[in-house]
Amino acid sequence: MGAVERAKWRPEDGPASQQDMRRRNLVLVLAAVAAQGPLSRADVAGRIGLTRPAVSSLVDELIGRGALTEAETTSGGRVGRPGRALAVSRQGPAGLGLEIGVAHLTACVADLRGEPRVWRRVERANAGRSPGQVLAEVSALGAEAEAEAAALGLRVEGRVLAVPGVVANAPRGLVERAPNLGWHAVRLADHWPDPDTVPEPENEANLGALAEYWNAEQPVETFVHVSAEAGIGAALVIDGQLFRGARGFAGELGHIPVQPEGAPCACGARGCLEQYAGEAAVLREAGLAQPLSGPADDPVALLAERAGAGHAPTLRALDRAGHALGLALASAVELIDPDGLVLGGAYAELAEWLLPSVRAELAVRVTVRPWAAEALRSSALGRRGPVLGAAQMTVRRIMADPTRLPAG
Amino acid sequence: MGAVERAKWRPEDGPASQQDMRRRNLVLVLAAVAAQGPLSRADVAGRIGLTRPAVSSLVDELIGRGALTEAETTSGGRVGRPGRALAVSRQGPAGLGLEIGVAHLTACVADLRGEPRVWRRVERANAGRSPGQVLAEVSALGAEAEAEAAALGLRVEGRVLAVPGVVANAPRGLVERAPNLGWHAVRLADHWPDPDTVPEPENEANLGALAEYWNAEQPVETFVHVSAEAGIGAALVIDGQLFRGARGFAGELGHIPVQPEGAPCACGARGCLEQYAGEAAVLREAGLAQPLSGPADDPVALLAERAGAGHAPTLRALDRAGHALGLALASAVELIDPDGLVLGGAYAELAEWLLPSVRAELAVRVTVRPWAAEALRSSALGRRGPVLGAAQMTVRRIMADPTRLPAG
Numbered sequence: 025m026g027a028v029e030r031a032k033w034r035p036e037d038g039p040a041s042q043q044d045m046r047r048r049n050l051v052l053v054l055a056a057v058a059a060q061g062p063l064s065r066a067d068v069a070g071r072i073g074l075t076r077p078a079v080s081s082l083v084d085e086l087i088g089r090g091a092l093t094e095a096e097t098t099s100g101g102r103v104g105r106p107g108r109a110l111a112v113s114r115q116g117p118a119g120l121g122l123e124i125g126v127a128h129l130t131a132c133v134a135d136l137r138g139e140p141r142v143w144r145r146v147e148r149a150n151a152g153r154s155p156g157q158v159l160a161e162v163s164a165l166g167a168e169a170e171a172e173a174a175a176l177g178l179r180v181e182g183r184v185l186a187v188p189g190v191v192a193n194a195p196r197g198l199v200e201r202a203p204n205l206g207w208h209a210v211r212l213a214d215h216w217p218d219p220d221t222v223p224e225p226e227n228e229a230n231l232g233a234l235a236e237y238w239n240a241e242q243p244v245e246t247f248v249h250v251s252a253e254a255g256i257g258a259a260l261v262i263d264g265q266l267f268r269g270a271r272g273f274a275g276e277l278g279h280i281p282v283q284p285e286g287a288p289c290a291c292g293a294r295g296c297l298e299q300y301a302g303e304a305a306v307l308r309e310a311g312l313a314q315p316l317s318g319p320a321d322d323p324v325a326l327l328a329e330r331a332g333a334g335h336a337p338t339l340r341a342l343d344r345a346g347h348a349l350g351l352a353l354a355s356a357v358e359l360i361d362p363d364g365l366v367l368g369g370a371y372a373e374l375a376e377w378l379l380p381s382v383r384a385e386l387a388v389r390v391t392v393r394p395w396a397a398e399a400l401r402s403s404a405l406g407r408r409g410p411v412l413g414a415a416q417m418t419v420r421r422i423m424a425d426p427t428r429l430p431a432g
Numbered sequence: 433m434g435a436v437e438r439a440k441w442r443p444e445d446g447p448a449s450q451q452d453m454r455r456r457n458l459v460l461v462l463a464a465v466a467a468q469g470p471l472s473r474a475d476v477a478g479r480i481g482l483t484r485p486a487v488s489s490l491v492d493e494l495i496g497r498g499a500l501t502e503a504e505t506t507s508g509g510r511v512g513r514p515g516r517a518l519a520v521s522r523q524g525p526a527g528l529g530l531e532i533g534v535a536h537l538t539a540c541v542a543d544l545r546g547e548p549r550v551w552r553r554v555e556r557a558n559a560g561r562s563p564g565q566v567l568a569e570v571s572a573l574g575a576e577a578e579a580e581a582a583a584l585g586l587r588v589e590g591r592v593l594a595v596p597g598v599v600a601n602a603p604r605g606l607v608e609r610a611p612n613l614g615w616h617a618v619r620l621a622d623h624w625p626d627p628d629t630v631p632e633p634e635n636e637a638n639l640g641a642l643a644e645y646w647n648a649e650q651p652v653e654t655f656v657h658v659s660a661e662a663g664i665g666a667a668l669v670i671d672g673q674l675f676r677g678a679r680g681f682a683g684e685l686g687h688i689p690v691q692p693e694g695a696p697c698a699c700g701a702r703g704c705l706e707q708y709a710g711e712a713a714v715l716r717e718a719g720l721a722q723p724l725s726g727p728a729d730d731p732v733a734l735l736a737e738r739a740g741a742g743h744a745p746t747l748r749a750l751d752r753a754g755h756a757l758g759l760a761l762a763s764a765v766e767l768i769d770p771d772g773l774v775l776g777g778a779y780a781e782l783a784e785w786l787l788p789s790v791r792a793e794l795a796v797r798v799t800v801r802p803w804a805a806e807a808l809r810s811s812a813l814g815r816r817g818p819v820l821g822a823a824q825m826t827v828r829r830i831m832a833d834p835t836r837l838p839a840g
Binding site for chain 2: 282283363
């Protein structure tokens with residue numbers, strides 16, 4: 025049994041139709057080829073339990089929509105005998121991911137197999153700039169990436185923008201607030217230069233968590249993904265699905281009270297995790313607060329450099345941050361009972377110094393259930409996660425419903 | 433958008449079939465009659481968007497399985513004209529709920545409309561007794577309830593047992609531990625007298641939360657339900673589904689650290705919520721620890737009586753418990769972003785004295801999102817919730833798949 029007793033269908037979804045059945049079967053064929061391809065049509069029929077003619081009709085539709093390709097194979101290939109082999113398209117449908125960071129803009133195009141094919145990144149101090157200006161620049165970066173992708177035969181079918189801020193479940197298209205950019209209630213459509221390419225905004229922590237899930241070799245199905253850029257965010261993946269919360273605010277780990285009568289937080293409460301494990305708090309504790317003098321004004325790289333060099337105040341600051349993080353994560357484990365915890369984003373680059381104290385705190389706090397130290401690990405994607413997730417979001421949607429693609 | 437982006441179907445579920453479609457449509461007809469009945473066949477067809485002959489075939493099957501009845505109506509009835517009206521059966525399929533509490537055994541039979549039709553309860557001090565003895569007694573109580581239900585024309589199709597302990601996702605059928613009963617790894621089938629009536633165990637907090645959801649007039653879809661008997665449990669309902677966690681341990685609110693360096697807890701950690709808001713802690717703080725001298729040795733009733741009489745130490749103890757509960761619930765709100773919080777179980781009877789301090793703590797702690805004081809409320813079901821949920825579980829499963837019922 026999974027994490028959630030998922031309702032696969034609820035009465036309010038309405039009656040079943042032949043169309044639904046066909047859509048499901050298209051997904052089934054596409055998933056089989058994605059997981060095990062190249063495959064012949066007969067292989068696909070054998071694996072998914074549909075008849076050969078049914079599979080052929082589905083395959084033809086998927087080829088028509090550009091999701092599959094069918095190529096001549098030679099004998100000795102993976103399909104075992106000469107014939108025509110199906111594979112997920114390396115050309116055609118693709119997803120564009122964009123990211124606005126506090127200090128950079130990034131674009132990425134992923135093909136239908138989820139592979140990133142185009143990367144573009146520019147350093148920019150975005151905090152405090154007007155949303156219109158930032159959005160015009162990231163839009164231009166996206167257009168460049170799309171042009172580069174087009175030269176590779178890729179056609180962008182959807183656009184998602186990772187933002188370091190809150191995106192409520194409704195209304196969509198709105199960045200409710202992004203404190204570290206200084207944004208409040210920014211509707212992307214109001215500022216985006218081209219109405220045909222307005223992306224869908226999504227919280228960067230959510231996209232980082234999804235990227236972690238989608239790109240793991242052996243994904244755990246239910247986990248908490250912690251990420252840090254200037255603030256501390258977290259996202260919950262439950263049974264392989266992003267859990268956004270009732271209004272889109274789930275995963276606000278940074279404001280879990282870790283010291284009930286502790287330091288006042290900018291949010292108005294006291295003793296929030298961010299006051300102990302947030303970037304500003306760690307820099308202050310390490311004696312590295314403004315002005316920065318580290319590599320490329322990147323505070324995370326600076327902390328890693330000092331910690332690597334054995335700088336005692338930095339090591340102490342990271343140890344303290346790890347204990348606070350462990351305390352907050354203990355609450356998450358008690359409530360959510362995840363398979364795993366992942367330190368992503370900037371934390372991934374500091375994992376060497378954070379993991380021991382986070383693990384020590386979890387070992388002391390999580391006592392009423394089995395809990396293995398290795399259930400906490402650091403992300404391999406780190407700070408690249410969110411934009412990769414943004415690009416792959418479109419790909420995942422197509423894989424879950426190939427009829428989103430124009431018919432051939 | 434709901435709380436979880438639910439995968440309605442995943443490729444690993446296999447290909448769609450005509451059988452799946454028919455099952456879905458049976459559910460649709462049954463749900464329409466349950467929500468809006470009595471209805472004629474034509475009404476059902478109009479409401480769910482299937483043809484009249486298709487609906488008639490589905491209705492015939494549901495009548496054959498005992499899920500629906502069809503009766504002559506007179507003109508002026510709710511269906512608007514004379515004819516035959518469909519309703520969900522008051523006889524036939526039913527669910528048996530059982531509960532083992534620390535101080536009682538309870539049985540309840542619910543009909544297919546979810547209405548409890550039979551209640552049986554005996555007071556028993558179950559802590560420390562052998563599982564075999566307790567299970568034999570609750571089994572006998574269940575048999576009596578089934579006999580009484582049979583006299584009403586009800587036939588029990590499934591049995592669920594609420595226990596004050598942990599039931600892991602796998603293996604099923606096992607109560608992993610129930611500290612307040614002194615149980616460890618009790619497999620029900622090993623002790624149940626009749627192999628044909630072995631119930632499925634489920635954590636009482638989980639069933640209480642489901643009962644709250646199923647019986648609310650305007651249910652919120654995503655909420656945290658806190659219940660207390662001797663310990664403190666909680667359960668998460670997400671998008672209308674029980675969330676059990678990766679291994680079945682979700683909702684361990686009682687061991688959230690509310691004072692990192694606080695009182696040692698029996699679990700081995702320090703400063704757990706149970707040390708501040710658990711029954712034993714509140715009784716101790718109120719000066720009402722052993723020996724009890726209140727109504728029927730019921731510590732909750734005793735606390736309510738003393739608080740109602742203005743007993744200052746009891747009021748202070750409940751105030752302190754409420755603040756601790758508010759602190760733990762603040763973490764739950766930050767992480768999960770629920771629509772609501774419900775104080776259930778014994779807490780419901782103490783709500784008058786707990787709600788103000790829980791709300792005060794939430795108001796101070798939950799600052800980065802909108803949060804209304806009324807989003808926290810007390811359960812109307814209180815201590816009856818778990819056994820009602822246990823009885824309704826079977827009913828809900830039938831409503832979600834009427835082919836579970838034997839064909840007529």
